[in-house]
Amino acid sequence: MKILLAVDGSPQSLAAARYVADRLAMEARLGELRVLHVCYRVPPHVAAAVDRSVLVTYYRDITEEAVAAVRQLLDSRSVPHRILRGTGYPPVEIARYAETGKFDLVVMGTHGMGAATALLLGSTAQGVIAGSRVPLLVVCNGGGNNRGGVVVATDGSAHVRRAVAYLLRHRAHLAPDAEITLLHVSPQAQHHLPPAGRRAVTEAHDAAFERAMHGPRRLLQRAHVPWKEVRTKGDPGSQIADHAKRNDCSLIIMGSRGRSGVSGLLLGSVVQKTIAACRTSVLIVR
Template identity: 35%
Template sequence: MYDRILVPTDGSEETTCVIAHAAELAEAHGAELHAIYVINSSTFASLPMESSWEGVSDMLEEEGKSALEDARHVAEEYDVSLTTHLLEGPPNKEIVRYAELDGFDLIVMGTHGRGGIDRLLLGSVAERVVRASTVPVLTVRVGGEDDGPDVSATGKAHSSS
């Protein structure tokens, strides 16, 4: 059913269970697993001009490499190979672009499951990906107040009509 699975990571500890879920799916389907980290440089656009952009850029790149290395450690526990990619741009747009251009069958991503005012104020990369992607998206709820070690997963497929 799946030949190529994409799992975006933000480097947070919560993402570990999402990567494990994606690796388990890849193992079960004999699929390729790819992890991406998107450097969102627009987050630091408000820094004063005196700040060294080169220093910030280096820091963001190191953060991304570390997140991808963490993903590699999680994937090693499964019978899958992991390919990693470091991208730059708006995360939701880069995830969708990468998944569609490189022919992925599934995107597996974490979501905090926020609703109401929290979602309005904070936005959701996962929600934007679900809305924009022609590739099916499986969301895995992470970090909720009621969540223990068990993680509930909800498949969200979106297609253009």
């Protein structure tokens, strides 16, 4: 498995590195690990006023400071790795490195989002989702429980089927021996509807549940991997995060269409709401 670990010198980056060392590198043979730090580029008028060697030294020193704790951690766990340095806008550069380097997975820590900041898709992690088709693992809360189950949020889309297929390909790294739960969230029923209307809504929800489970079921059956199915009602992002918390899950897996441009600025998708509400690491597969 070829992993790109994006770091910025924060405690959250160190937690992401610890997740890689303790889980991804230990569970199975790690093919390749690259640690990437992206420096914001010095403004052109400043760069033009100094010697190029000064800029090179500046970027190198910034990167060395940002990766020092991560390097020490990985060295102490005997995890082979190589440091990469980039310059530019971090979301764009991380996505570019992920695509051009043909990585299997990007790993990042998250600084968390409150109610206000959760309205904007401006974080580095969310920018990477929009700019790259390489799956992204967002390590929340220091990685949380290492041995809990895995919950796959399913709505029946092709994105979810790709997420399940990805899980099965890399299960030795992501979820060895973990219990897999397929979770579908139905909209909350409208209590003011007449009986006939409630029956129609129930039938529609039942049909949606079966559609949501059909593709993932077939993939898991073919791989001879056991699973269980759970159905709940309410706001999908909140319900997924709540299920993971109540069941002490170690990982949430979700499919995402990915967004760019103006639509990518709005944190309205289920994936983004889940990350905002979550204390469990989230794997996003486009």
